[in-house]
Amino acid sequence: MNVIPFPGQSPAGPSTILPLQVRELCFQVGGTLLLDHLNLELRHGPRTLLIGPNGSGKSLTLRLLHGLIRPSSGTIRWDGLPPDRHLRTRQAMVFQRPVLLRRTVRANIDYVLRIHGMGRAQRRERIDEVLAQAGLEALGNRSARVLSGGEQQRLAIARAWALRPEVLFLDEPTSNLDPGAALAVEGMIDTIHQRGTKILMTTHDMGQARRLGDEILFLHRGRLLDQADADTFFGAPESQEARAFLQGGLVV
Numbered sequence: 598m599n600v601i602p603f604p605g606q607s608p609a610g611p612s613t614i615l616p617l618q619v620r621e622l623c624f625q626v627g628g629t630l631l632l633d634h635l636n637l638e639l640r641h642g643p644r645t646l647l648i649g650p651n652g653s654g655k656s657l658t659l660r661l662l663h664g665l666i667r668p669s670s671g672t673i674r675w676d677g678l679p680p681d682r683h684l685r686t687r688q689a690m691v692f693q694r695p696v697l698l699r700r701t702v703r704a705n706i707d708y709v710l711r712i713h714g715m716g717r718a719q720r721r722e723r724i725d726e727v728l729a730q731a732g733l734e735a736l737g738n739r740s741a742r743v744l745s746g747g748e749q750q751r752l753a754i755a756r757a758w759a760l761r762p763e764v765l766f767l768d769e770p771t772s773n774l775d776p777g778a779a780l781a782v783e784g785m786i787d788t789i790h791q792r793g794t795k796i797l798m799t800t801h802d803m804g805q806a807r808r809l810g811d812e813i814l815f816l817h818r819g820r821l822l823d824q825a826d827a828d829t830f831f832g833a834p835e836s837q838e839a840r841a842f843l844q845g846g847l848v849v
């Protein structure tokens with residue numbers, strides 16, 4: 598893989614928060630085990646796609662890893678350390694439906710940079726850079742709320758990326774978009790990956806999983822049944838459930 602770090606940043610350098618190690622992770626509500634003893638390790642490099650039927654636990658997994666919810670049991674370790682404030686700017690998440698402020702496009706990004714203590718000149722430069730990368734440079738002074746769905750999602754990704762996280766979690770970022778808008782988002786994700794950010798993303802679109810995935814995780818009923826490089830997974834998935842899923846015949 599061709600990783601080009603940001604100037605002054607070495608994502609795979611000594612201060613990395615990866616690998617992310619998950620051991621025996623469970624999430625239980627009432628008597629129901631929604632995530633069942635998940636074990637996985639995420640390393641720099643491959644774009645990792647998390648797939649599985651509706652309700653298999655993909656969003657829950659991302660929310661747990663991002664730190665939005667706490668596991669019932671099991672451990673999450675970032676380069677050996679438990680989740681803590683040190684992760685605040687180093688891993689980010691983008692949701693299926695972007696949550697944008699009622700402000701301009703530029704102000705949405707500026708807000709995030711400001712609360713993380715970045716100075717005015719550097720903020721301006723960073724906003725210009727990420728808007729250009731998102732193809733939104735002409736829309737900087739427009740209200741974020743009037744953007745199209747695709748533009749809003751690109752803004753949400755640009756805003757998350759403005760802090761240059763080492764890891765970016767993306768929860769079905771293109772599920773509400775038409776094919777053209779989805780491709781534009783895919784291009785952006787690809788660039789972010791090329792710039793050195795680890796991608797962990799969920800999708801229902803198997804074409805997208807093939808285009809973007811280097812590594813596939815397959816979840817079924819809260820259990821991680823397959824973890825393989827994309828060619829192996831799509832060529833010959835290990836679990837019977839994944840085979841049925843790919844053939845469109847999986848009954849959840």
Ligand SMILES: Nc1ncnc2c1ncn2[C@@H]1O[C@H](COP(=O)(O)OP(=O)(O)OP(=O)(O)O)[C@@H](O)[C@H]1O
Pocket residue numbers: 626631649650651652653654655656657658
């Ligand atoms: N906070 C919660 N309390 C109770 N149940 C929950 C909670 N969050 C998720 N669930 C349930 O856990 C299961 C997994 O949900 P999750 O959203 O992770 O699935 P998913 O694989 O992302 O599905 P989809 O592909 O439809 O988005 C679902 O049955 C959901 O209803």
